[in-house]
Amino acid sequence: MEEILSNEVDLEEDTQRGRFLTFSLERESYGIEIRYVTEIIGIQSITQVPELPDYVKGIINLRGKIIPVMDVRLRFKKEPRDYNDRTCIIVVDIKNISIGLIVDSVTEVITIPEEEIVDPPQINKGSQNRYINKIGKVGNDVKLLLDCEKLFTEDELEDLHDAL
Amino acid sequence: MSEEYINEPMLEMFLFESTQLIEQLEQSILDSDKEKCYTKTAINEIFRIMHTIKGSSAMMMFSEISGLAHSIEDLFYYIREENPQNIDCSALSDLILEGIDFIKIELEKIKNKDSADGKATTLIGTIKEFLYGLQQANNYKNIDKTKQKVEESKKQYYISQDKVITTVYKNAFKATIYFEDGCEMENIRAYTIIHNLNDITKEIYHIPEDIIEDEESVDIIKRDGFIVYLKSDLSYEKMFEFFKQTIFLKELELTQLENEDEFKQFLSEEPSEIQKKDYQIPKEQGKIKTNVTQSISQQSIISVNVSKLDKLMDLVGEMVIAEAMVIQNPDLRGLELDNFQKAAVQLSKITSEIQDMVMSVRMVPLSATFHKMNRIVRDMCKKLGKEVELKIIGEETEVDKNIIEHISDPLMHLVRNAIDHGFESVKNRELKGKSKSGTLTLEAKNSGSDVLIIVKDDGKGLNKEQILKKARENDLLYKNAEDMSDREIYNLILLPGFSTKEKVSEFSGRGVGMDVVSKNIETIGGTLSIESALDKGTMITLKIPLTLAIIDGMNIKVGNSTYTIPTISIRESFRPKEKDIIIDPDNNEMIMVRGQCYPILRIHEIYKVDTKVTNFTEGIIIMVEQDDKLLCIFADELIGQQQVVVKALPEYIRNFKKIKGIAGCTLLGDGRISLILDIGGLIDKR
Numbered sequence: 001m002e003e004i005l006s007n008e009v010d011l012e013e014d015t016q017r018g019r020f021l022t023f024s025l026e027r028e029s030y031g032i033e034i035r036y037v038t039e040i041i042g043i044q045s046i047t048q049v050p051e052l053p054d055y056v057k058g059i060i061n062l063r064g065k066i067i068p069v070m071d072v073r074l075r076f077k078k079e080p081r082d083y084n085d086r087t088c089i090i091v092v093d094i095k096n097i098s099i100g101l102i103v104d105s106v107t108e109v110i111t112i113p114e115e116e117i118v119d120p121p122q123i124n125k126g127s128q129n130r131y132i133n134k135i136g137k138v139g140n141d142v143k144l145l146l147d148c149e150k151l152f153t154e155d156e157l158e159d160l161h162d163a164l
Numbered sequence: 165m166s167e168e169y170i171n172e173p174m175l176e177m178f179l180f181e182s183t184q185l186i187e188q189l190e191q192s193i194l195d196s197d198k199e200k201c202y203t204k205t206a207i208n209e210i211f212r213i214m215h216t217i218k219g220s221s222a223m224m225m226f227s228e229i230s231g232l233a234h235s236i237e238d239l240f241y242y243i244r245e246e247n248p249q250n251i252d253c254s255a256l257s258d259l260i261l262e263g264i265d266f267i268k269i270e271l272e273k274i275k276n277k278d279s280a281d282g283k284a285t286t287l288i289g290t291i292k293e294f295l296y297g298l299q300q301a302n303n304y305k306n307i308d309k310t311k312q313k314v315e316e317s318k319k320q321y322y323i324s325q326d327k328v329i330t331t332v333y334k335n336a337f338k339a340t341i342y343f344e345d346g347c348e349m350e351n352i353r354a355y356t357i358i359h360n361l362n363d364i365t366k367e368i369y370h371i372p373e374d375i376i377e378d379e380e381s382v383d384i385i386k387r388d389g390f391i392v393y394l395k396s397d398l399s400y401e402k403m404f405e406f407f408k409q410t411i412f413l414k415e416l417e418l419t420q421l422e423n424e425d426e427f428k429q430f431l432s433e434e435p436s437e438i439q440k441k442d443y444q445i446p447k448e449q450g451k452i453k454t455n456v457t458q459s460i461s462q463q464s465i466i467s468v469n470v471s472k473l474d475k476l477m478d479l480v481g482e483m484v485i486a487e488a489m490v491i492q493n494p495d496l497r498g499l500e501l502d503n504f505q506k507a508a509v510q511l512s513k514i515t516s517e518i519q520d521m522v523m524s525v526r527m528v529p530l531s532a533t534f535h536k537m538n539r540i541v542r543d544m545c546k547k548l549g550k551e552v553e554l555k556i557i558g559e560e561t562e563v564d565k566n567i568i569e570h571i572s573d574p575l576m577h578l579v580r581n582a583i584d585h586g587f588e589s590v591k592n593r594e595l596k597g598k599s600k601s602g603t604l605t606l607e608a609k610n611s612g613s614d615v616l617i618i619v620k621d622d623g624k625g626l627n628k629e630q631i632l633k634k635a636r637e638n639d640l641l642y643k644n645a646e647d648m649s650d651r652e653i654y655n656l657i658l659l660p661g662f663s664t665k666e667k668v669s670e671f672s673g674r675g676v677g678m679d680v681v682s683k684n685i686e687t688i689g690g691t692l693s694i695e696s697a698l699d700k701g702t703m704i705t706l707k708i709p710l711t712l713a714i715i716d717g718m719n720i721k722v723g724n725s726t727y728t729i730p731t732i733s734i735r736e737s738f739r740p741k742e743k744d745i746i747i748d749p750d751n752n753e754m755i756m757v758r759g760q761c762y763p764i765l766r767i768h769e770i771y772k773v774d775t776k777v778t779n780f781t782e783g784i785i786i787m788v789e790q791d792d793k794l795l796c797i798f799a800d801e802l803i804g805q806q807q808v809v810v811k812a813l814p815e816y817i818r819n820f821k822k823i824k825g826i827a828g829c830t831l832l833g834d835g836r837i838s839l840i841l842d843i844g845g846l847i848d849k850r
Contacts, residue, residue, distance in 0.1 A: 064478030
């Protein structure tokens with residue numbers, strides 16, 4: 001019995017391994033590990049919460065659960081853009097914290113074999129690739145693979161830097 | 165032993181029931197103790213409860229508990245039957261309370277899956293002695309007889325075959341009982357039946373004879389059923405009812421025997437069955453979960469997992485949204501639908517009622533927590549030789565279940581502290597010209613967006629000099645004693661490692677008391693404040709926020725956002741007139757209302773909300789009050805009043821910083837989110 005169970009868990013993990021949900025932001029295409037993703041919803045009315053950084057747009061009601069939403073454009077210091085019906089909220093669950101990521105549009109779920117994933121190039125100036133963990137190659141395209149945990153955890157650090 | 169109760173649901177049931185009974189019992193004993201006499205009803209109730217506990221714990225094989233319950237039952241049996249005068253009430257209460265404590269501890273052990281290894285032998289001995297003493301004192305003539313009776317009933321777990329039958333019973337029965345397959349412990353179940361039968365008749369024979377010791381008995385019962393021969397005065401129907409209560413009963417054959425001889429020779433030959441009725445109980449009905457001994461009071465309370473309630477609340481929220489989507493569906497626009505409108509109104513009414521109900525389910529009145537203190541007050545007064553009367557006000561105040569769990573311990577600490585340190589001894593009170601018995605007041609009330617719990621005593625009050633001295637000794641003074649306000653001095657006792665009491669007593673004084681209390685209160689976001697006057701008493705106020713509590717809120721609109729103000733903090737709302745507005749040189753806006761001047765706070769300004777309404781005369785002013793401070797809030801318009809559930813902001817947002825002036829958020833009927841304003845925070849913010 002236990003064996004079957006653990007097998008099932010393995011299987012589930014197997015099917016999720018190497019699979020990424022890709023979304024676009026401006027011209028770039030990003031990937032996020034599928035195991036973090038809970039669901040994808042369309043844009044809905046966001047309640048503003050005062051005194052928060054720009055990129056935290058506010059809170060939404062996800063079937064009775066209140067979750068914060070973050071505009072990934074603003075998070076990556078890109079120009080804000082009006083939301084349209086292509087705009088999506090990707091609900092991710094990281095370390096038991098649910099958060100919605102607002103992205104321009106969601107593309108597809110793809111599998112990127114391990115050998116096609118490489119480290120990002122080392123750029124000394126700027127901190128642009130802080131959130132990028134790896135880079136995946138799919139055909140001729142390049143997918144920037146997000147390090148989800150960094151999206152949250154470095155907030156305070158960054159705020160400190162901003163203050164300085 | 166612990167391996168034997170694999171049957172989890174039954175164990176859970178047992179624990180739940182016993183805990184409830186014990187609580188009920190404790191209450192009735194405390195009541196009786198206060199009255200200084202045990203009324204007939206109280207005695208009956210205690211007897212009944214003890215009987216139930218005895219039965220169920222014997223069934224679950226907790227022999228110490230059942231033994232103890234049995235001895236208490238005996239004691240109360242005697243009191244009930246003989247109605248002896250001159251009972252030492254308080255000694256009796258002490259004894260029973262001690263017993264209750266023992267059972268409580270054992271139940272706790274069982275709950276934590278430890279083996280219930282406590283020994284009640286001494287306690288049982290004491291109870292027996294007490295009973296004996298009672299009998300002596302009452303000149304009970306047939307002491308021997310009673311003793312024998314006690315002995316005899318003590319042995320009532322075992323069925324003595326050779327008992328001389330003195331009573332002649334009218335009817336004889338043969339019952340064959342089959343248990344459900346896989347119910348386990350058939351022998352114990354059979355034993356329970358016999359055990360319960362003992363209350364009805366003394367003339368019982370059964371096959372297999374040796375149920376407990378003989379291991380084969382289980383198999384025999386499984387195969388052939390459990391066969392009982394008995395005589396009783398009860399009618400066939402009554403007996404049938406009795407057997408039907410058996411747990412895990414699959415099939416029951418009950419036969420009335422008319423031939424006495426057959427009955428007596430049952431061991432050698434099967435009795436002839438003259439009047440046979442075969443009752444087949446459908447399998448679905450088999451799981452009759454009745455109390456083993458006759459269920460006394462109907463349980464009107466069930467315990468439900470809180471997470472299920474949360475889920476239910478979310479679902480109801482979704483339903484309300486779905487309802488709005490149907491009723492306000494754009495497809496319906498412009499159509500004249502009378503019947504639809506009628507049905508829609510009805511639906512809205514029902515959904516809002518469901519919503520109210522679900523919200524209120526999570527709320528628990530404080531009464532149980534408060535009444536628990538009765539016991540502590542009583543015990544401590546006795547030990548310390550003080551006289552304190554507990555006064556409870558506002559016990560019906562409802563608090564979220566989670567909060568109750570968090571405040572029960574701190575409250576206990578405070579009560580103990582008050583009695584131990586706060587109250588003077590009777591003699592000292594008299595010297596000071598106070599009434600002999602002190603009064604400890606426990607009060608709960610709603611105040612704005614908080615619940616206040618006040619523990620007030622009329623004891624000696626806090627001695628500032630002593631506190632300062634002690635703080636100096638322990639190096640806890642953080643600034644000059646001369647510069648400290650009274651409040652700051654009192655707050656010193658909340659520091660870790662502070663205890664003014666010289667000697668460590670059983671109840672308090674290890675120097676961990678108050679700081680633990682204030683920590684516990686802080687973890688749920690509450691505050692603790694102390695007021696005191698020498699020789700007048702001390703008042704400790706716990707201010708508990710109502711995270712997740714339900715409040716009446718007034719929804720206001722600013723731009724596209726909705727905010728909720730707790731109705732209780734609202735004094736009035738009005739549309740201001742231009743001439744009442746005053747602007748001081750620092751550009752602070754104020755308004756004159758009936759000769760008083762109040763500051764104005766523009767929500768759209770402090771929270772940077774876009775709105776067209778920036779002119780005072782176009783919007784509305786809401787005057788709010790918190791802690792005797794007043795503030796006028798300027799908003800676009802009032803939307804309406806509604807009961808809302810306070811939800812905390814998501815953890816991610818709370819991690820940024822504490823947003824001043826926002827207590828949490830709530831879901832509106834149409835699924836939108838409204839931010840709840842924290843009036844205290846807003847006043848500070850200015």
